[in-house]
Amino acid sequence: MALLQVDNLSISFGGLRAVDDFNLTIEKGELYGLIGPNGAGKTTVFNLLTGVYQPNEGLITLDGQNITGKSTIEINQCGIARTFQNIRLFKDLSVIDNVKVGLHNQYHYSFMDTMLRTGKYRRTEKEITEKACALLEVFGLQDEKDFLSSNLPYGKQRKLEIARALATNPKLLLLDEPAAGMNPNETGELMDTIAFVRKNFDMTILLIEHDMKLVSGICEKLTVLNFGRVLCQGKTSDVLNNPEVITAYLGE
Amino acid sequence: MLKKLSKTSRRDYITYGIVIAFYLIVQLFKVTGLLSSHMEGLLVPLTYYSLAAVSLNLTVGILGELSLGHAGFMCIGAFSASLFSVYTKGLLPGGLRFFIALLIGTILAAIFGFLIGIPVLRLKGDYLAIVTLAFGEIIKNILAAVYFGYDEAGLHISFKSFQLQGEGKMLINGAMGIQGTPTDSNFTIAVILLLLALVIIQHLIGSRDGRAIMSIRDNRIAAESVGINITKYKMLAFTISAAIAGSAGVLFSHNTSTLTATSTYFGYNVSIMILVYVVLGGIGNIRGSIIATTILYALPELLRGLNTYRMLIYSIVLIAIMLFNWAPKAIEWRKKNLSSIKGRFAK
Numbered sequence: 054m055a056l057l058q059v060d061n062l063s064i065s066f067g068g069l070r071a072v073d074d075f076n077l078t079i080e081k082g083e084l085y086g087l088i089g090p091n092g093a094g095k096t097t098v099f100n101l102l103t104g105v106y107q108p109n110e111g112l113i114t115l116d117g118q119n120i121t122g123k124s125t126i127e128i129n130q131c132g133i134a135r136t137f138q139n140i141r142l143f144k145d146l147s148v149i150d151n152v153k154v155g156l157h158n159q160y161h162y163s164f165m166d167t168m169l170r171t172g173k174y175r176r177t178e179k180e181i182t183e184k185a186c187a188l189l190e191v192f193g194l195q196d197e198k199d200f201l202s203s204n205l206p207y208g209k210q211r212k213l214e215i216a217r218a219l220a221t222n223p224k225l226l227l228l229d230e231p232a233a234g235m236n237p238n239e240t241g242e243l244m245d246t247i248a249f250v251r252k253n254f255d256m257t258i259l260l261i262e263h264d265m266k267l268v269s270g271i272c273e274k275l276t277v278l279n280f281g282r283v284l285c286q287g288k289t290s291d292v293l294n295n296p297e298v299i300t301a302y303l304g305e
Numbered sequence: 306m307l308k309k310l311s312k313t314s315r316r317d318y319i320t321y322g323i324v325i326a327f328y329l330i331v332q333l334f335k336v337t338g339l340l341s342s343h344m345e346g347l348l349v350p351l352t353y354y355s356l357a358a359v360s361l362n363l364t365v366g367i368l369g370e371l372s373l374g375h376a377g378f379m380c381i382g383a384f385s386a387s388l389f390s391v392y393t394k395g396l397l398p399g400g401l402r403f404f405i406a407l408l409i410g411t412i413l414a415a416i417f418g419f420l421i422g423i424p425v426l427r428l429k430g431d432y433l434a435i436v437t438l439a440f441g442e443i444i445k446n447i448l449a450a451v452y453f454g455y456d457e458a459g460l461h462i463s464f465k466s467f468q469l470q471g472e473g474k475m476l477i478n479g480a481m482g483i484q485g486t487p488t489d490s491n492f493t494i495a496v497i498l499l500l501l502a503l504v505i506i507q508h509l510i511g512s513r514d515g516r517a518i519m520s521i522r523d524n525r526i527a528a529e530s531v532g533i534n535i536t537k538y539k540m541l542a543f544t545i546s547a548a549i550a551g552s553a554g555v556l557f558s559h560n561t562s563t564l565t566a567t568s569t570y571f572g573y574n575v576s577i578m579i580l581v582y583v584v585l586g587g588i589g590n591i592r593g594s595i596i597a598t599t600i601l602y603a604l605p606e607l608l609r610g611l612n613t614y615r616m617l618i619y620s621i622v623l624i625a626i627m628l629f630n631w632a633p634k635a636i637e638w639r640k641k642n643l644s645s646i647k648g649r650f651a652k
Contacts, residue, residue: 103530129532137530143523145589146516154520157513158532167512168505174512181513221531 054117056081056257057225062101062111071097073281075111084251085259086272086289090302093278095261096138099227103135104128116224130158132224136214138233144203148194151202151213152185155220185220192216192246208239212246219254228260232267240264244271269293277302317507320592321500328496351602352495353556356502358582358594360549363506365580366589367515368542369522370426371434375550376575377441378414380566382551383558384448386410387486388476390559394487403489407555414551415544422543438573449566453477482565490559498556502549506591509545518542585626597626
């Protein structure tokens with residue numbers, strides 16, 4: 054059974070059908086790419102998948118569970134985590150606290166434990182810190198853990214955002230233009246990071262990207278969106294050689 | 306020992322240390338007779354404004370929402386606690402009476418904070434500020450107009466003046482407010498309360514709840530995307546903040562025998578004055594709020610001798626503190642110089 058199954062998803066804003074009859078199937082462990090020209094509705098698809106928008110029609114199934122119409126928070130608990138096109142870190146929190154916020158729903162202690170700083174509080178906080186440090190180490194951010202997250206260089210902010218998303222322990226990771234604004238070196242490093250995450254966290258990843266080098270380099274399957282509709286779907290090499298895709302997006 | 310503590314808990318202990326040191330110095334001055342009775346009278350107000358500033362900083366600095374209605378929560382705490390104390394005067398011993406009054410004032414302010422928070426926290430930025438301001442004014446004006454008393458026929462409440470029959474007592478007498486609240490609060494109790502509030506707030510900041518609250522402040526959408534329950538944590542922070550403001554009101558009402566809901570004590574200008582303390586002490590900097598309150602509250606009083614120039618100097622100090630706290634060059638200078646001082650201490 055597919056990890057993510059999207060059937061006939063549609064949403065309109067006023068008279069504009071931003072996403073129209075969108076279908077997508079992602080198997081567990083796949084690295085899937087969503088591409089298309091600007092304004093094609095890629096980020097809208099992400100917002101639909103994460104419950105930011107509620108679809109007008111359609112069905113979203115994650116791991117056999119219907120998540121259509123659920124709130125962002127519930128969907129995150131069901132197992133979808135995301136990053137944002139324009140980085141959204143908690144900029145006045147330290148790097149490690151950003152990850153700790155991601156771990157929020159996995160470690161619990163009561164309000165009384167907080168106020169009295171009980172043994173349970175200290176034990177749990179210690180576990181949280183250890184877990185957060187381990188995650189930061191994966192992304193090579195352990196030396197900057199006490200920095201304010203807004204003071205990190207751009208590439209590391211992107212990494213931190215991925216680390217924070219992974220901290221919520223998702224089944225599916227959505228990356229919205231992870232390579233935006235990166236130079237070729239940073240993009241190369243990012244490709245390694247994504248491959249590493251996929252392997253070590255056993256993660257299924259859906260990403261939006263304009264950088265064709267990254268897309269052709271790591272994605273196994275692609276869906277091309279154009280004007281809110283699926284233009285083409287399938288294996289990366291097939292899709293990228295499809296004449297329609299070349300006319301609509303890639304250019305002759 | 307300090308080495309072993311984490312950075313955050315060290316920061317917490319320094320804050321407690323400053324408050325306790327200030328308390329001890331004041332006690333020393335008192336014993337040696339250096340403290341004039343005028344200055345002594347300022348100590349409790351100083352502490353309850355500190356409490357109010359700390360509580361507002363939880364809303365403004367940690368939750369990141371601008372509330373201009375904190376004087377309203379103080380007003381609720383003050384009136385409810387005062388009512389209880391006046392009613393039970395002679396029935397309960399002073400200490401116990403004040404303790405229960407404190408609980409009542411704090412809890413009632415928390416309840417109002419919760420109820421007002423439900424509609425208000427749906428708003429953002431300027432809108433939230435204006436609506437909280439309105440709620441503060443509504444509370445003040447209602448309490449300034451209400452008549453509340455009891456007699457043989459039972460409890461009476463009205464917006465019009467009325468006559469009591471037989472044995473009875475007017476508890477809230479309209480614009481005259483509550484008369485004869487026992488002066489149960491003193492500087493020691495006030496400082497204990499301030500320390501308690503500091504413990505609550507700093508423990509909150511250092512917990513998963515506190516991180517959730519701050520994550521909402523920094524980026525609501527991202528916080529939601531990692532599964533933070535926005536409404537719950539906004540309400541939590543706002544309610545605790547209102548409760549602490551309420552306890553400040555309890556101290557206020559038990560420091561004077563006459564309690565009136567006038568603009569001088571509970572108007573929006575008081576909320577803004579507290580906001581000035583918070584902003585100048587550093588938004589999100591709990592310790593800074595206390596220091597700024599102490600300086601800015603004591604200053605006009607200390608300058609009484611200079612009479613005419615008093616408010617002029619006060620304004621200059623406001624600007625100077627603002628520059629010291631927020632100007633980029635000043636921050637740079639402070640970082641460089643203070644860290645070298647800290648470095649010397651560490652050795």
